[in-house]
Structure formats: C-alpha cells, structure tokens
Amino acid sequence: MLTRPQPSTDYVGIGLGLLAAVCWGCYILLNRTVGARLPGVEGAAAAAAVSGALYLPVGVFVLWQHRPTAAALGCALAAGLLSSAVPFLADLLALRRVSSRSFGIFMSINPVMAALIGTAVLGQRLDWAAWLAMLVIVVANVVCMASAAPSTTAPRTGVSSSRDG
Secondary structure, rough: OOOOOOOOOOOOHHHHHHHHHHHHHHHHHHHHHHHHHOOOOOOHHHHHHHHHHHHHHHHHHHHHHHHHHHHHHHHHHHHHHHHHHHHHHHHHHHHOOOOOOHHHHOOEEEOHHHHHHHHHHOOOOOOOOHHHHHHHHHHHHHHHHHHHHHHHHHHOOOOOOOOOO
C-alpha cells in the first residue's frame, strides 16, 4: 500500500498502522523503564496484572455469553502465555541488556521473520514488492546498526578528557 497507492488504498488502515508503530515505540521505552526500575520479573508480573484487570470485564462478558470447554480454556491459557507473558518477559529481560534503539531495530525484523516462516511453513508466496520491502527493512537495519557503532575502539569510562589539538 505504501509503495503502490491506488484509489482503493485504505488510508485509515495506513494511519492505524502508523499509530501501532508509535505504540510499539512507547511499549519499548516503557518496558525499558519498568525493567530498569523493578528488579527481577516484578515488572512483567505488574504489567500482566494491569493488563488482566483491564481485560477482565471483556473476558467475563464473553465467558457469560459463550460457555467455554476445558479444551478452549487450555488453548486460551497457552495462547495467553505464548503470545503475551513469555514475549513481554523476554522483552523486559532483553531491554536490560541492550539499548532501546537497538531493541527497536531488532523488533523491526519481526515482519521479515513472519514472512519467511509463512513462506517456509505455510507455503505462502510473496510477490517481488514484498521481497523488496523486506530487503529495504534489512538494509535499513544494517545502516542503523552500523551508524550506532562507536567511532573508537577504546572503552568509555565515563571520565571526560579534553585534548588540545
């Protein structure tokens, strides 16, 4: 949609996608702050509690309308752990070790990985524009990481010195 807009292009969808990108950026920065301020996995537990409290009314309504089976509850529990709890905890722990800038760059590779897995596992076929878009993402990541590299090999000690030149 971004590379070949047409009269039927969903500009509201593009706007919502850009809003989602802003939300991901906020997620990364907030997760880094939580990880720095709360020891261990307390940040993940606090986020899960807040998220659970926010979705509790929705969950109660849905369960009231449609009685779940034990298998459905098991699948919901597995999906919740694998799609929210585990990734959030992994993000929290990763953000304690890498900069939020590097983490954001790494996160931008997720669509590329999803497309490659879709191709390999599901047999999906992508057109040339999709492959070109993934190449642009990879090249942008390489450029960003290369430009983030320190200009000297000397470790930073936090002590500033002035040089007369």
